[in-house]
Amino acid sequence: MARIVVDPITRIEGHLRIEAVVENGVITDAFSAGTMVRGMEIILKGRDPRDAWAFCERVCGVCTTVHALASVRSVEDALGIKVPPTAELIRNIMLTTQYIQDHVVHFYHLQALDWVDVVNALKADPKKTAELAQSYSSWSKNTPGYFADVQNQVKKLAASGLGIFANGYWGNPAYKLPPEANLLAVAHYLDALAWQKEIVKIHAVFGGKNPHPNYLVGGMPCSIDINEVAAINSERLNLVASLIDQAQEFVTQVYIPDVLTIASFYKDWSKYGGGLTNYLSYGEFPTRGYNDPDAFKIPRGVVLNRDLSTVHPVNTHDSQEIKEYITSSWYTYTEGDSAGLQPWKGETHLNYTGPKPPFTSLEGFEKYSFLKTPRWKDQAMEVGPLSRMIVGYAAGRSDVKEVVTAALGKLNVPTEALFSTLGRTAARALDAELAMSYLREFYDDLMTRVKSGDVSTFNGEMWDPKSWPQDAEGVGMVEAPRGALAHWIKIHDGAIENYQLVVPTTWNGSPRDAKGQRSSFEQALIGNPVGNLDQPLEILRTIHSFDPCMACAVHLYDPQGRHLHQVSFE
Amino acid sequence: MGQTIWQSMQQKGYSRREFLQFCSAAAAMAGLSQSSIGQVVSAFETQTRPAVVWMHFQECTCCSESFIRASHPTVADVLFDVLSLNYTETLMAPAGFQAEKSLEDTIRDQAGKYIVLVEGSVPLAADGVYCMVGGKSAEAILQTVAKDAAAVVAWGNCASNGCVQSAKPNPTQATPIHKLVDKPVINVPGCPPIADVMMGIVTHLLVVGETPELDDTGRPREFYGRRVHDTCYRRANYDAGLFVEAWDDENARKGYCLFKMGCRGPVTYNACAVVKWNEGTSYPIQSGHGCIGCSEAGFWDNEPFYQHLPEVPGFGIESTADKVGGTLGLVTLAGVATHAVLTNIRKKSVIAEQHRDDPKE
Numbered sequence: 001m002a003r004i005v006v007d008p009i010t011r012i013e014g015h016l017r018i019e020a021v022v023e024n025g026v027i028t029d030a031f032s033a034g035t036m037v038r039g040m041e042i043i044l045k046g047r048d049p050r051d052a053w054a055f056c057e058r059v060c061g062v063c064t065t066v067h068a069l070a071s072v073r074s075v076e077d078a079l080g081i082k083v084p085p086t087a088e089l090i091r092n093i094m095l096t097t098q099y100i101q102d103h104v105v106h107f108y109h110l111q112a113l114d115w116v117d118v119v120n121a122l123k124a125d126p127k128k129t130a131e132l133a134q135s136y137s138s139w140s141k142n143t144p145g146y147f148a149d150v151q152n153q154v155k156k157l158a159a160s161g162l163g164i165f166a167n168g169y170w171g172n173p174a175y176k177l178p179p180e181a182n183l184l185a186v187a188h189y190l191d192a193l194a195w196q197k198e199i200v201k202i203h204a205v206f207g208g209k210n211p212h213p214n215y216l217v218g219g220m221p222c223s224i225d226i227n228e229v230a231a232i233n234s235e236r237l238n239l240v241a242s243l244i245d246q247a248q249e250f251v252t253q254v255y256i257p258d259v260l261t262i263a264s265f266y267k268d269w270s271k272y273g274g275g276l277t278n279y280l281s282y283g284e285f286p287t288r289g290y291n292d293p294d295a296f297k298i299p300r301g302v303v304l305n306r307d308l309s310t311v312h313p314v315n316t317h318d319s320q321e322i323k324e325y326i327t328s329s330w331y332t333y334t335e336g337d338s339a340g341l342q343p344w345k346g347e348t349h350l351n352y353t354g355p356k357p358p359f360t361s362l363e364g365f366e367k368y369s370f371l372k373t374p375r376w377k378d379q380a381m382e383v384g385p386l387s388r389m390i391v392g393y394a395a396g397r398s399d400v401k402e403v404v405t406a407a408l409g410k411l412n413v414p415t416e417a418l419f420s421t422l423g424r425t426a427a428r429a430l431d432a433e434l435a436m437s438y439l440r441e442f443y444d445d446l447m448t449r450v451k452s453g454d455v456s457t458f459n460g461e462m463w464d465p466k467s468w469p470q471d472a473e474g475v476g477m478v479e480a481p482r483g484a485l486a487h488w489i490k491i492h493d494g495a496i497e498n499y500q501l502v503v504p505t506t507w508n509g510s511p512r513d514a515k516g517q518r519s520s521f522e523q524a525l526i527g528n529p530v531g532n533l534d535q536p537l538e539i540l541r542t543i544h545s546f547d548p549c550m551a552c553a554v555h556l557y558d559p560q561g562r563h564l565h566q567v568s569f570e
Numbered sequence: 571m572g573q574t575i576w577q578s579m580q581q582k583g584y585s586r587r588e589f590l591q592f593c594s595a596a597a598a599m600a601g602l603s604q605s606s607i608g609q610v611v612s613a614f615e616t617q618t619r620p621a622v623v624w625m626h627f628q629e630c631t632c633c634s635e636s637f638i639r640a641s642h643p644t645v646a647d648v649l650f651d652v653l654s655l656n657y658t659e660t661l662m663a664p665a666g667f668q669a670e671k672s673l674e675d676t677i678r679d680q681a682g683k684y685i686v687l688v689e690g691s692v693p694l695a696a697d698g699v700y701c702m703v704g705g706k707s708a709e710a711i712l713q714t715v716a717k718d719a720a721a722v723v724a725w726g727n728c729a730s731n732g733c734v735q736s737a738k739p740n741p742t743q744a745t746p747i748h749k750l751v752d753k754p755v756i757n758v759p760g761c762p763p764i765a766d767v768m769m770g771i772v773t774h775l776l777v778v779g780e781t782p783e784l785d786d787t788g789r790p791r792e793f794y795g796r797r798v799h800d801t802c803y804r805r806a807n808y809d810a811g812l813f814v815e816a817w818d819d820e821n822a823r824k825g826y827c828l829f830k831m832g833c834r835g836p837v838t839y840n841a842c843a844v845v846k847w848n849e850g851t852s853y854p855i856q857s858g859h860g861c862i863g864c865s866e867a868g869f870w871d872n873e874p875f876y877q878h879l880p881e882v883p884g885f886g887i888e889s890t891a892d893k894v895g896g897t898l899g900l901v902t903l904a905g906v907a908t909h910a911v912l913t914n915i916r917k918k919s920v921i922a923e924q925h926r927d928d929p930k931e
Contacts, residue, residue: 006666007704010659013631015703035702038628038693039741043734048874054862055870058734061632061762109638113663153650160619163654167672168663190646197639197765201851208854209847210639211632211762212864216817221859223823230804230825230856239851352699357707370700458818540665551630 001028003363006536007035009543011110013062014550016509018521018539019362022530027539030518030525032509033362034371034550041348044499048465049075049491050217052499056487057212059501060552064211065098065203066480067487067501067552073290074489075217078474079462082289087219087457089446090206092285093240094213095478096439097202100247102481102547103385103432104255108185108192111425111544114537115262116177116185118162119170121154124183132180136261139253141191142184150187169535176265185262188254199247205236219458226450237447244443251436259429260410263422270413273421273542275524276380279303279387280314280507282486284479285438297438298388298479299395302376306419308394314376316475316486319344324502325373328366328511330354338514340375343488343500344473371553373510373519374502382520383483383507384546385431386424399437403430421524424545431481465494480504482547505553508546520546619651620776621676621684624658625715627708628701628735628744629690633726634660636762640769641849648769653776656684659703670704673715681718685775688712688722688729692750693742700742709750716751721775723756724748725768727864730757730788737870748788756781757788761864764845767793787867789839798861799835801843804828822858832876833860840865 007017015036021029044055052075057068069091076083083091126147133142157163169175177185200210206222207213214221225231283293283300293300301311315321323340326333332351333339341347353367362368375381392400407426408415417423449455462468472491477484483504490498508520518526521543528538624634638645649655655662657673664672676684690708693700698707716722724747727733735744748755758771771790774782782790799805807813808827815821815830829836835843838861842853854861860876863869 005705008659008665008669010662010665010669013660015626015659015701017705036628037700037742038735038744040734042739042741043737043870048876051873051875054875055734055737058630058632058761061630061635064632064635105638109661118663157650161621161654161656163619163649163656164658164662166656166663166675167668169668193638193646194644197641197644197848200639201848204848204851204857206857208852208857208859209842211635214854214857214859214862216859219817221817222857223818225823228823228825231823231858352696354699355705356697357699357702357705358710359705361705456818458816460816460818463817535668536666 002533003361004530004533004536004539005361006539007033009540009548011113011540011544012548012550013060013552014548016543016548016550017362018525018536018543020525020530020536020539022533025529025531027525027528027530030522031362031368032371032511032519032521033369034509034553035369036550037350037370038551041499041501044496046495048494049078049489049496050463050465052489052496053215053217056501057215059503060549061211063098063102063480063482063549063552065094065207065213065215066478066485067503068213068215069095070476070478070480070485070487070501071489072215072217072476073478074474074476074487075491076290076474077476078472078489078491079468081218081459081462083219084456084459086224086446086449086455087459088286088289089442089449090220090222090457092442093439093446094203094206095284096435096442097199097247099435099481100251100432100439101196101199103428103435104192104250105196106428106547107255107259107425108189110547112185112189112262113165113168114541114544115175115266116189117170117172117175117182118154118165118168118186119158120175120177120179121183121186122151122158122179124151124179126151126183129180129183129187132261133184136257137253139249141187147183147187150190151183153190154186169537172532172535172537174531174537177262178265181261181265185258188258191254192250195246195250199243202240202243205232205240216458218460218463219456221457223457224450224455237450240443244439248436248440251432256429256433259426260407263411263426266422267411267413267417269422269541270417270420272528272538273424273524273545274419275520276382277304277306277419278376278379278381279390280376280381280383280484281388281391282314282316282477282479282484285442298434299392299397300479301391301395302381303387303390303394304379306390308390311391311395316477316488320377322374322376322486322502323378325375325513327373327514329369329372330367331372340378340514343486343502344490344498346488346498346500348500367511369511371506371510373513374507375513375517378513378515380513380517380519380523381484381507383504384424384428385481385483386418386427387483388431388479389418389427399434403433421528421542421545428547468494482549482552483507485552501552503549503552505546505549509548509550509553521548619654621680622653622655622687622772623673623676623684623715624655624660624687624689625712626659626703627688627690627692627712627728628742629726629728631660631689632762633689633728633768634658636765637725637768639765639848642766643769643773648772653685653772667704677715677718683720684718686715686719686722687725688747689725691728691732691735691744691746693735693744695741695743712747712750716753719753721756721781722747722751722753723758723771723775724788725758726763727759727761727869730759731867733761734870754781754784755788756784756790759789759794759865759867760840763865764793764841764847766845766849767841793841793845794839794865796839796841796844797836798838798840798843798855799833801841802835802855803843804855818858828855828858828860830878831860832874832878834863834866834869834872834875834879835861836879837872838863838866838869
């Protein structure tokens with residue numbers, strides 16, 4: 001038996017440590033630890049709720065926009081603000097843009113090197129590589145000359161120090177791709193890097209910049225006027241349209257086919273990494289206002305025990321449904337560390353009891369992470385693209401069924417293959433494919449509104465805090481690229497009284513709860529093979545399939561160990 | 571290593587003319603005059619790809635994300651031809667101790683020659699347990715890495731000023747890099763900095779082989795020497811007294827000045843209105859939202875963001891921006907010294923005051 005430590009887990013956002021117990025080449029237990037904390041929630045206390053989006057957006061620059069959106073929605077929920085339909089469309093356009101950019105970057109730049117051997121690409125025949133690429137894609141760059149150029153580029157790099165590719169696990173027998181597929185993936189790694197900076201220009205058009213575009217409580221800050229040079233006009237809308245066309249080409253001609261091609265060499269990974277059997281989605285993309293989830297593009301709900309016959313309803317306002325535990329986290333609760341607290345009543349005080357740095361292992365410590373442990377009706381949930389596909393499938397959404405069935409057919413694997421590291425990776429690509437079609441639809445709807453002249457982007461009825469009740473509370477949900485995200489806000493006398501975030505990687509990457517139930521990362525690692533204890537490739541494969549975002553996951557902290565709800569601001 | 575940038579471009583099939591164009595673009599981004607292009611060319615011809623390590627501490631990775639949005643040069647060009655990025659947790663292939671080996675190799679083999687880019691602040695509270703990598707505190711790692719570095723660059727507002735986690739009450743004692751490192755630090759603030767500004771600074775360092783000219787807060791003058799307000803295309807509206815009075819009102823659609831909506835352009839030094847974001851696509855004001863001042867120290871505590879600046883004593887529309895900067899600076903300093911709870915009381919009373927006094931009502 002061996003206990004292996006992987007820290008830092010690289011190619012993710014933030015600071016994650018995995019300790020895994022390996023017996024006879026198989027993982028039998030695992031511990032997931034978040035090792036960085038900033039204290040966003042305490043910083044928010046006492047501030048103007050209309051400013052909170054800007055603070056919250058800085059929770060994460062990889063998932064930029066999603067926390068800003070969750071924040072403005074939480075304030076709008078608390079104050080009963082209805083966002084104008086045009087602003088809702090712009091928000092949808094920005095969020096679908098984020099889905100697509102985020103998923104592509106995750107696949108090529110964060111995940112691919114677990115499956116693609118960069119050095120092996122030097123052995124490829126560029127002509128055969130082009131034949132392989134052209135067999136499933138009509139993308140114009142897939143030519144022998146192009147692949148030869150890329151190969152030369154890698155050759156030069158290898159001769160002069162590999163930079164970010166140095167000390168990789170090249171040559172590990174777990175890499176199964178032929179040289180041509182490796183070269184293809186390396187070339188598209190570079191193409192994706194060049195393309196991702198283009199699609200985010202959509203954020204710059206509507207939000208002024210990316211990362212971290214601007215949002216606004218009650219709508220969006222940009223104005224539309226096709227007869228004004230300084231507003232969103234025909235030129236700006238044309239730019240968005242051309243970026244959408246470009247994105248469509250990249251997603252359908254490069255990303256989706258690459259994922260399916262690479263997956264076809266790794267079908268054995270449909271046996272590993274399934275993890276939990278419960279899936280949660282908050283649903284997303286309102287088409288008739290946020291309070292009408294039946295009209296969402298992606299449905300809201302929970303699937304339990306992989307039973308696709310039932311979708312259970314989810315209510316984030318309910319005092320019993322979602323609770324956070326700290327049994328294994330570096331915090332304490334007044335009622336005792338086995339209690340679970342609903343976020344509006346969230347109580348947060350830090351109690352680091354781990355070893356003093358520098359240390360080598362967290363073994364033997366009951367508490368081992370800065371992540372709290374959220375549960376839905378006391379059950380552990382997986383969140384993310386796979387959950388969206390499963391909830392969508394179970395809810396009978398035809399667009400979801402169509403892309404899932406097509407992908408399973410192309411890979412020639414059964415439906416059960418979805419519940420795996422491979423399935424989770426493929427689900428992300430299908431998620432991007434759906435987001436692409438929604439993006440186009442939202443753009444068309446926006447143009448329809450522009451033609452009709454009904455382009456108001458802001459509802460100012462409740463902008464003035466004098467119009468607010470003395471006390472208000474709200475929840476802002478977003479089905480973010482990485483999964484179910486929600487912010488709980490309490491407003492008192494025009495200022496933030498309490499603010500709590502429960503984010504996707506907190507669901508997936510948290511430590512054990514009071515009952516000892518594991519969360520997604522830990523559960524999914526169990527049963528994974530580890531071929532070489534010194535090269536934790538298999539651990540990276542399964543962890544990366546979740547697209548962890550640690551800065552999002554850890555944000556709570558109170559330094560003095562006070563009970564935050566007792567702090568007086570009077 | 572051992573290959574110069576010119577050799578590497580030659581082997582990639584670039585012509586001498588294209589190489590000179592690249593140098594010219596690099597020089598333009600580095601703020602060099604045409605007459606110094608000769609110097610650029612000679613630097614690229616003789617330098618190997620210098621080793622660079624990118625450290626991640628208390629951050630949100632928006633600086634890394636911004637960096638890969640660069641358009642001239644692109645990040646792929648830079649990674650393959652300009653520098654050897656030997657360590658960055660966001661993009662590097664290996665994890666765990668192999669990742670640490672990449673860092674250790676660089677520190678050992680390139681001592682005195684490598685450049686350290688830091689993303690994120692360093693928490694000093696509680697023995698540094700609030701940010702640990704590989705079981706080591708961020709502060710311990712920073713000291714090890716910075717000791718033999720040729721240059722240290724603080725990316726973004728976190729590394730330069732502490733940013734959002736250092737906003738009151740700064741629970742983890744988040745500290746900017748220049749307060750911890752015993753050598754000059756180039757501060758590149760912004761949340762995040764503009765991609766092509768980051769590239770400009772990297773290129774400047776590697777091309778000229780020395781730090782760009784810095785102001786008294788360690789910021790490169792070429793990008794942080796002018797206020798957003800003074801370079802903003804809406805400035806004429808400000809001077810003419812034409813203001814947006816409410817979000818999406820008629821004036822907003824006409825592109826009038828956002829000053830009354832809380833724009834911090836008059837007290838913010840950054841290149842947004844000139845370089846703009848995402849290959850010149852836009853910047854916050856152009857897309858209808860005021861500047862929130864994200865490249866300034868302590869800007870998170872200069873809120874509420876939608877409260878316009880005349881609330882600051884001594885500031886009127888006719889005042890010069892210099893006067894405004896000075897006045898606001900004092901307010902910020904006073905704020906830093908205030909205890910957390912008192913701060914919250916202050917903030918709340920300011921919000922309440924605004925509600926009472928808002929001239930719109």
